[in-house]
Structure formats: C-alpha cells, structure tokens
Amino acid sequence: MKILDAMSIHGANLSRRSLLGAGGALVVSLAVAPSLTRAAARAGSVLDATKAASWIEIHDDETILIRTGKCDFGQSSIYTAYRQIVAEELSVPVERITTVVTGDTDTTPDGGGTFGLLRGAQNLRKAAAYTREAVLELAARKYAVPRESLTVKDGVVSGGGHSATYGKLVAGQDLRLTIPVSGELTSFMGLQVTGAPPLKATKDYTVVGQPVKNPSLRPKMSGETVWVGDVKLPGMLHARVVHPATLGSTLVSAGKVDGKLFPTARAVVVGNLVGVVAEGEWEAIQAAQSVAATTKWSEWKGLPGSDKLYDHLREKVNWSELPAAKSQASSGDVTLAPGATAHEASYFFPFMKHAPISPTVSLADVRPDGSVVVHTHTQNPQQLRGSIAMMLGRPAADVVIRTYPGASHFGRSNGGNAGSEDEAVLLSRAVGRPVRLQWMRAEDMQWSTSSSASTSRIRIGLDAKGRIQSYQATHDSPPMQDDRLVGAVLAGLPNIGAPGPGNPNGVQGASMGVVDSWVYDKIANVAEEGRATYQIGQRESPLTLGIRDHSMRTPVQFQQNFPREVAISEAAALAGADPIQFRLDHLKDERFRSVLTRLRDESGWQTRPSPSPAARATGAEVVRGQGVSIMFRDQGYWACAAHIAVTPATGEVRVERVTLVMDLGIVVNPLQLKRQAQAGCLFGVSQALHEELSFDQGAITSSDWYSYPILTMAEMPEIKVVIAARPDVGDYGQGSESANALAAPAIAAAFFDATGKPARRIPLRPEYVKAMLA
Amino acid sequence: MISLTVNGAKRSVRSSPDTPLLYVLRNELGVMTPKFGCGLAQCGACSVLLGDEEIRACITPIAAVEGKEVTTVDGLPARWARQKKLSAAVAKGKLHPVQEAWIEEQVPQCGICQFGMMIKVTELLEANPKPTDAEIKTALTTSGPSPHLCRCGSYAAILDGAHRAAQLMRGEA
Numbered sequence: 010m011k012i013l014d015a016m017s018i019h020g021a022n023l024s025r026r027s028l029l030g031a032g033g034a035l036v037v038s039l040a041v042a043p044s045l046t047r048a049a050a051r052a053g054s055v056l057d058a059t060k061a062a063s064w065i066e067i068h069d070d071e072t073i074l075i076r077t078g079k080c081d082f083g084q085s086s087i088y089t090a091y092r093q094i095v096a097e098e099l100s101v102p103v104e105r106i107t108t109v110v111t112g113d114t115d116t117t118p119d120g121g122g123t124f125g126l127l128r129g130a131q132n133l134r135k136a137a138a139y140t141r142e143a144v145l146e147l148a149a150r151k152y153a154v155p156r157e158s159l160t161v162k163d164g165v166v167s168g169g170g171h172s173a174t175y176g177k178l179v180a181g182q183d184l185r186l187t188i189p190v191s192g193e194l195t196s197f198m199g200l201q202v203t204g205a206p207p208l209k210a211t212k213d214y215t216v217v218g219q220p221v222k223n224p225s226l227r228p229k230m231s232g233e234t235v236w237v238g239d240v241k242l243p244g245m246l247h248a249r250v251v252h253p254a255t256l257g258s259t260l261v262s263a264g265k266v267d268g269k270l271f272p273t274a275r276a277v278v279v280g281n282l283v284g285v286v287a288e289g290e291w292e293a294i295q296a297a298q299s300v301a302a303t304t305k306w307s308e309w310k311g312l313p314g315s316d317k318l319y320d321h322l323r324e325k326v327n328w329s330e331l332p333a334a335k336s337q338a339s340s341g342d343v344t345l346a347p348g349a350t351a352h353e354a355s356y357f358f359p360f361m362k363h364a365p366i367s368p369t370v371s372l373a374d375v376r377p378d379g380s381v382v383v384h385t386h387t388q389n390p391q392q393l394r395g396s397i398a399m400m401l402g403r404p405a406a407d408v409v410i411r412t413y414p415g416a417s418h419f420g421r422s423n424g425g426n427a428g429s430e431d432e433a434v435l436l437s438r439a440v441g442r443p444v445r446l447q448w449m450r451a452e453d454m455q456w457s458t459s460s461s462a463s464t465s466r467i468r469i470g471l472d473a474k475g476r477i478q479s480y481q482a483t484h485d486s487p488p489m490q491d492d493r494l495v496g497a498v499l500a501g502l503p504n505i506g507a508p509g510p511g512n513p514n515g516v517q518g519a520s521m522g523v524v525d526s527w528v529y530d531k532i533a534n535v536a537e538e539g540r541a542t543y544q545i546g547q548r549e550s551p552l553t554l555g556i557r558d559h560s561m562r563t564p565v566q567f568q569q570n571f572p573r574e575v576a577i578s579e580a581a582a583l584a585g586a587d588p589i590q591f592r593l594d595h596l597k598d599e600r601f602r603s604v605l606t607r608l609r610d611e612s613g614w615q616t617r618p619s620p621s622p623a624a625r626a627t628g629a630e631v632v633r634g635q636g637v638s639i640m641f642r643d644q645g646y647w648a649c650a651a652h653i654a655v656t657p658a659t660g661e662v663r664v665e666r667v668t669l670v671m672d673l674g675i676v677v678n679p680l681q682l683k684r685q686a687q688a689g690c691l692f693g694v695s696q697a698l699h700e701e702l703s704f705d706q707g708a709i710t711s712s713d714w715y716s717y718p719i720l721t722m723a724e725m726p727e728i729k730v731v732i733a734a735r736p737d738v739g740d741y742g743q744g745s746e747s748a749n750a751l752a753a754p755a756i757a758a759a760f761f762d763a764t765g766k767p768a769r770r771i772p773l774r775p776e777y778v779k780a781m782l783a
Numbered sequence: 784m785i786s787l788t789v790n791g792a793k794r795s796v797r798s799s800p801d802t803p804l805l806y807v808l809r810n811e812l813g814v815m816t817p818k819f820g821c822g823l824a825q826c827g828a829c830s831v832l833l834g835d836e837e838i839r840a841c842i843t844p845i846a847a848v849e850g851k852e853v854t855t856v857d858g859l860p861a862r863w864a865r866q867k868k869l870s871a872a873v874a875k876g877k878l879h880p881v882q883e884a885w886i887e888e889q890v891p892q893c894g895i896c897q898f899g900m901m902i903k904v905t906e907l908l909e910a911n912p913k914p915t916d917a918e919i920k921t922a923l924t925t926s927g928p929s930p931h932l933c934r935c936g937s938y939a940a941i942l943d944g945a946h947r948a949a950q951l952m953r954g955e956a
C-alpha cells in the first residue's frame with residue numbers, strides 16, 4: 010500500500026494511504042517506539058501498526074469501534090464509562106461507539122490489569138484526543154481553513170462555512186494514525202499512551218455524567234452471551250484436577266482410572282500435578298473422585314491453623330526480617346506527653362476469599378506446532394500470556410489469550426491467572442487435545458489465592474482537651490500479590506517468582522507499605538509503618554505453596570483502614586466526643602468536611618458520644634448502635650454510617666442500615682456508580698459479618714459455602730447511596746471499591762456503640778461476638 | 784434414552800440416568816443459561832423450573848426428571864408468551880418481564896448468579912404477583928434448598944428488579 014501523505018498531530022503521525030476498494034476509515038494504531046524492546050520482541054506481530062490491533066476506528070458509516078486490553082468484571086465500566094470518556098473526547102454521541110473489543114491478546118492493543126478502571130481509561134482518552142485532533146486537521150486541509158476556526162460537536166466538525174461528520178471526513182480514504190506509547194505489553198501495567206494531546210475541558214462535558222445503561226446486559230440476560238464456561242472447542246476433553254492433600258504434600262503415587270467404570274477417562278501426571286480427562290464432563294468428575302480416593306500424598310504440617318493465626322502473627326513472625334516502610338504522612342514526634350491519655354489496641358483482619366460464584370474454568374488448546382490458545386476470564390490477559398509462555402519456554406508470540414465474561418473474582422487475576430489456565434494448558438499438552446478444565450467448588454476455595462490477613466497495633470494520644478496529639482500505627486501483613494501459576498508450581502516448571510524480597514517485579518515483592526491515605530490533616534504527630542513477612546507456610550512447604558495471598562477489593566487499604574477507623578472511633582469515646590464531630594475536629598480538607606456533614610444529615614445520625622446510653626453487653630433483647638468510617642481512595646472522598654442491632658445472648662449481629670456519601674468530583678455515570686456502590690457495600694457487609702478463611706496445620710479447610718459463608722439476601726440492610734457530585738473539581742475519582750471497605754469499620758464502631766465493648770476484629774460471627782462481650 | 788421437555792421442546796437424551804440435569808442441559812442439549820456454581824445445591828446458580836417449582840439442576844439426576852417439563856432462562860420468553868397467549872408476531876424478540884426488569888433496573892454486576900435469581904423470582908411472581916420486600920427476600924433466602932447467593936452483592940438491585948418485574952407482569956407501566 011502506498012503512503013500518499015503524512016502529517017504530525019501533537020506527536021502522533023497521521024498518514025493517508027491509497028485506498029483499496031470502497032469504504033474508508035481512520036484507524037488509530039500503536040507506534041512501535043524504541044522503548045518497547047522487550048514487549049515488542051516477545052509480542053511479535055501484535056504490535057504491527059498495520060494490523061488490527063488498534064485503539065479506535067472511525068468508520069465512514071459514522072460508527073466507531075474501540076479496543077481495550079481491559080475486561081469487564083461486572084462493573085460495566087468498559088461498556089459504559091469507557092465509551093462515555095471516548096465519546097466525550099471525540100465529541101460524538103455515545104451511541105456512535107457501537108463496538109467495544111476487549112481483552113483478547115490478539116485483538117487489543119494495550120494490556121495491563123483490569124483495576125482502577127478510570128485510570129486505565131486514560132489510554133483511550135488520550136487516543137481519542139489524538140484522533141479528534143487528526144480529524145480536525147483533515148477538515149482544515151480539506152476546506153483550506155485554519156484549524157483554529159473549526160469546532161466539533163455531536164460528531165460534526167464545523168467552521169469557516171463548512172461542516173461535515175466524522176464519517177464524511179474519513180470516507181473514501183485509508184487513514185492511519187500512529188500514536189506514541191511506552192511500557193511493556195505483558196507486564197502488570199501494560200502499555201501507556203504517552204504525549205500530551207489537548208484534552209477537552211471538563212466544564213464542556215456533556216456525555217460524561219450521563220446515566221448510560223450497560224449494553225452488555227441484554228445479550229447476557231437473554232442467554233445469548235457465551236460465558237467462559239460455555240465455550241466448546243472441537244474435539245475437546247473435559248478435565249478435573251486432583252490437588253495435593255495439603256499445601257506442602259508431594260505426590261507419592263497417583264491413583265489409577267478404572268477403565269471399566271470410566272471407559273474414556275485417563276489420568277495425567279505432570280510432577281505433582283494430577284489430572285483426569287474424559288470425553289464427558291460427568292465421567293471426568295466421577296473418575297477424578299475415584300483417582301483422588303486412591304492417590305497418595307506425603308504428609309505435611311507447616312501452618313499455624315486459623316484458630317492460632319492471630320497469635321502466630323503477633324508472636325511467631327519476625328517482622329524485622331524484611332525492611333519496613335513508613336507512610337508519607339509520618340512526621341512530628343509521637344512520644345506520649347507525660348500524663349497524656351492514650352488509646353492503645355491491636356486489631357486483626359483474617360484471610361478472606363475472592364470466592365467467585367462460579368469456580369475458575371478455562372480451556373486450552375496446545376497445538377502440535379507448540380502454539381497455544383487459552384480461553385478464560387482474566388483481568389490481565391497479556392500478563393497471563395507472558396506467564397504461560399514462560400512456563401512453556403516459548404515466545405509470547407506463540408500464546409493467544411481469548412477472554413469471555415465469567416464470575417467476578419475481585420482482583421484475583423489482575424496479575425494474569427484466575428487459577429485453572431496453566432493446568433488446562435499442561436493437560437492439553439499432555440493429551441494432545443483441547444481441554445476444558447473446570448475447578449470444583451472445593452478447589453476454588455482451597456487452591457486459589459486468598460486476601461491477606463493483617464494485624465495492626467495502634468496508639469492514639471489525647472491532650473487534656475481531648476484532641477489527638479499523636480497517632481502511631483504499625484500494620485503487619487504478609488504480601489499481597491502471588492501471581493504464580495499454581496499448575497506450574499506443582500509441575501515444577503518455570504514460573505513468576507514467589508512473593509519475596511528478591512522478586513524482580515515490584516508488585517510481586519514482599520514489601521508492605523502504608524496504603525491507607527492519611528486524612529486527619531490537623532494531627533501534627535503521625536507515625537505509620539507497614540511491615541511484611543513471607544507468605545504463611547511458603548518457606549516451610551516443599552512445594553513453596555503456603556497460603557497464597559492476592560490483592561482483593563481495596564487491597565491493603567482495607568486491612569489498614571479498618572484498624573485506623575475503629576481506633577479513631579474508640580479514641581473519640583475516650584475523649585467523650587461524637588465520632589463524626591471528632592473526625593471533623595481533626596481534618597481541614599473542605600471536601601471531607603462536607604461529605605461528613607452530609608453523612609450526619611442523611612443517615613439519621615444521633616450526635617452524641619459512644620457508647621450509646623442504652624448500651625448493653627448482656628441479655629436476650631436487641632441493643633442498637635451507630636458507627637462511622639471514612640476513606641480517601643482514588644481521588645474519592647468517602648464516608649459511611651452503619652446502624653446495627655446486636656443480640657448479646659446469641660451473639661447475632663444484624664446490619665439494619667448503611668448510608669454511603671461519596672464525593673468523586675465529576676461522576677462519569679451516576680446510574681452505574683449507584684449500583685456499584687450498593688453491591689460493593691454489601692460485599693463489605695458480608696466480609697464484616699461472615700468471612701474468614703479456615704485452615705488447619707496443613708490444608709485450607711474452607712471448602713464450600715457452608716464452611717465459607719457469605720451474605721444472603723435476607724441479611725441485606727437498607728442501603729442509602731448519596732452521590733455528592735462536585736463537577737467543579739474538574740476531574741473524576743474512581744467508583745466502586747471503597748464502598749466495600751467502609752462497611753466493616755463502621756459496623757465495628759456501631760458494635761462498640763451498641764454494646765460498650767470494642768470489636769477489634771472481623772468477622773462478627775456469633776462465637777467471636779460472644780467472646781467480645783464476655 | 785430418557786425423555787423430557789426442555790423449554791417447550793421434547794428431547795431424548797443419551798447421558799447415563801445418574802448424570803445431573805445440569806451437565807445434560809449444558810453438554811448434551813446446549814442449554815447454557817443454568818451455570819455451574821457449586822455442584823452442591825448451595826448457591827442457586829444452576830436453578831431451573833421443574834414444572835412451576837425451582838430446583839437445583841446440579842444435584843438432580845436426569846432420571847428424576849423423566850417425562851417432566853424443565854424451563855431455563857432461555858425458555859422464559861416462550862413461557863410468558865404461552866401464559867399470556869401472545870401471538871407469534873407479538874412475542875417475537877420479546878424477553879420475559881423478569882429479564883426485561885433485570886435489564887431496565889441494571890440488576891447484574893457480573894451476572895453469573897442472575898440466571899438462578901431470575902428463575903427463582905419467576906417462580907415467586909407466578910404464585911404471588913405482588914410480593915413484599917420480605918417475601919422476595921424469603922424466596923431468595925430460605926424457600927429453596929439453599930439461599931441464592933450473589934457474590935457481587937447485587938441484592939439491592941435484585942430487590943428493585945423483582946418489584947419492577949412484578950409490575951411488568953401485572954401489566955403496569
């Protein structure tokens with residue numbers, strides 16, 4: 010194809026090529042910048058700018074296609090907020106964006122994990138800004154008018170007596186816009202669009218802010234959508250795996266398949282990985298159960314047991330083995346003045362599960378030439394691709410990841426794998442056929458990663474007037490990002506490193522910084538520290554598999570905000586102050602102050618100190634209490650009030666009402682934000698009331714929904730979501746995650762208000778509640 | 784060969800009689816809306832209607848539904864058309880009011896649990912056209928073999944969706 014002419018647009022490059030056939034389009038592709046050395050070499054043809062791996066296509070029929078390496082995990086953002094942000098930057102109606110191509114490593118450009126989605130949208134926002142500028146430049150040339158005389162509105166470029174739609178301006182031409190990028194495709198963050206194209210002023214926004222509905226719901230609810238578990242490959246076998254008896258057991262001998270009972274089944278053994286494949290799914294399930302019953306594993310004990318976890322973390326772990334990290338807010342002198350009153354206590358947050366409603370399922374097709382296609386539901390397809398390639402010792406160019414909707418798993422796969430992908434690949438390679446591997450419920454509870462446990466020690470010094478004179482916190486937690494492929498670990502194949510100080514990838518290291526942003530800007534003396542250790546059992550296990558930790562909703566910040574906010578409420582009680590007023594007294598930030606005042610008005614808050622005058626820790630009658638928590642996250646100001654009822658005699662806690670007030674600046678989509686906040690909040694209520702991973706000395710013993718209960722609908726509190734939009738701020742904050750972290754500290758504070766006894770750990774299960782009240 | 788009616792059509796299946804209905808629907812009959820969640824009758828992701836009653840396909844052997852009528856979310860539009868005696872022309876392309884309400888109210892987060900939720904709510908609304916909040920919560924928590932679980936926490940949206948579906952089924956705007 011001949012390049013007819015080319016021009017530079019704010020550092021991007023627009024070229025016009027000779028057109029083959031009818032039609033016409035402006036295709037925004039990646040520039041292969043020299044900084045892309047490793048990714049480019051590994052990624053092969055995907056980064057060829059003339060291929061379809063482009064960001065945005067403007068078609069002559071006025072439709073627009075966008076592509077993102079991010080995937081939908083139930084928040085809808087890539088189908089709502091992403092389209093709105095791109096439409097806004099292009100100044101076209103949002104309906105014009107008719108296609109969103111997501112996730113697949115061979116058809117999307119940027120990679121990176123699906124988290125902090127609005128930050129992730131900045132890639133497409135910039136790509137859109139480059140595109141709009143290119144279209145304006147095209148129009149300027151076409152009509153021979155100065156660029157400055159042109160404006161664009163509702164998809165129409167006009168000025169100098171001319172006007173034309175985007176579609177008209179690209180019609181009959183083959184246009185390529187190449188934009189600058191940096192980063193590494195198969196890394197945690199993926200690629201970033203660089204340069205500084207002019208962005209539309211937020212005061213002119215008309216599309217961002219609209220309650221756009223999620224277009225992916227109709228095909229989902231009608232049954233049209235193909236979910237990952239629905240994918241069928243020609244010639245595929247169904248597979249199940251038989252995992253070791255404990256997190257440190259190695260294979261002694263694998264059980265045999267009874268060929269009479271299970272005529273098409275066969276066992277596959279790769280190192281310590283035992284799998285069973287069969288033509289039919291029911292046969293595979295039954296054959297795997299019979300193989301499991303006769304497979305022998307070595308014994309191992311290397312875990313403290315969940316009932317001893319708190320003591321283990323406080324007394325057995327050497328927290329000075331790895332370097333500690335101080336928070337940015339740390340300053341001043343936290344020494345207690347002589348005679349000062351102080352609140353000092355320890356707090357505990359257990360291991361929890363992501364616990365998707367459907368266990369991880371994926372399909373792998375390893376072809377005779379060694380190329381691999383994996384079908385799965387992952388938050389980071391490009392990083393999964395990199396790690397599968399590493400496991401197989403092949404270039405990333407040989408691996409394609411295709412993505413589908415699936416059960417949300419809340420951060421589990423943001424570093425690549427959701428659990429079953431690598432095992433499916435190894436089984437497919439062994440049998441030479443495509444394989445569909447479905448983990449069963451117990452596997453998903455016991456062999457996936459867990460959200461890290463944490464303990465915190467907090468001391469708050471009060472002066473004679475009851476104001477906080479010093480705040481000191483130490484947060485201790487194993488690391489948060491074990492992205493290893495568990496099948497590769499079992500099979501003894503090359504893998505991403507275990508979390509540890511030597512891990513070359515920072516996010517998979519072992520440090521534990523202070524992530525909970527400090528908000529009490531009137532407190533002069535602050536010392537916050539985060540300390541890390543190795544994963545529990547990791548160094549003891551011959552497999553190097555301890556309790557594998559992974560980020561989950563509001564990671565690290567949840568573990569640190571819970572103790573901080575509960576402690577602040579306890580300090581307020583010590584000062585004899587109302588917990589909302591006490592917070593107002595310790596922060597200047599105007600946005601936080603208005604969120605807190607709004608919360609007081611919207612939640613039916615009684616202004617008074619805790620505990621409540623009616624507080625009681627005994628008896629069969631219900632006692633009620635109120636509690637508050639606040640958080641700053643992703644440019645968002647959040648406040649939450651919980652109203653709860655406790656039955657001291659039974660230890661039952663009921664959350665009756667939760668009020669959430671949020672100021673996120675510009676709200677991209679209030680409809681989706683409300684649904685995200687409600688759902689996130691209920692997830693948090695579930696964590697606060699029910700959730701704790703149980704394990705014995707060798708194995709995880711949570712195996713189903715009875716041994717790992719989550720919130721049911723009957724337990725749902727009334728939820729009030731108040732969106733205090735502040736468009737004047739000129740930027741948007743992130744939506745959904747904070748909602749889930751706020752519930753637990755507010756509920757714990759309400760428990761203290763109701764009973765007069767502190768709740769310094771979650772979950773508030775009856776047996777723990779009774780111990781707290783004793 | 785075991786015969787049963789699935790979404791209005793008579794089907795004969797080759798799977799062995801002990802095979803759970805869920806695997807027969809998904810693997811032999813290509814009916815994909817019932818999802819695998821636990822295989823233990825603990826979550827409701829696999830719920831289908833057997834006649835008018837919600838059951839868990841993951842633990843129901845195919846032999847137990849011989850000759851019976853199974854409806855999944857795929858079959859809800861036709862079920863509604865039959866109940867309302869809608870002509871083929873009117874029914875064409877229309878979803879069941881419960882599905883419409885789920886879209887209108889933007890109920891799902893990830894959506895994987897919602898097929899079971901919609902089945903349970905259909906069972907409820909066919910018997911009780913104007914349920915209270917408490918009746919909806921009871922239906923989805925204690926009326927079946929286990930609570931219908933949503934990990935994403937969409938229960939508030941489900942409550943809105945169920946009330947909206949009830950309105951639509953009563954013919955209110």
Ligand code: FES
Binds near residue numbers: 819822823826828839
């Ligand atoms: S999959 Fe049947 S109830 Fe969970």
Ligand code: FES
Binds near residue numbers: 932936
């Ligand atoms: S919407 Fe995700 S599990 Fe219910």
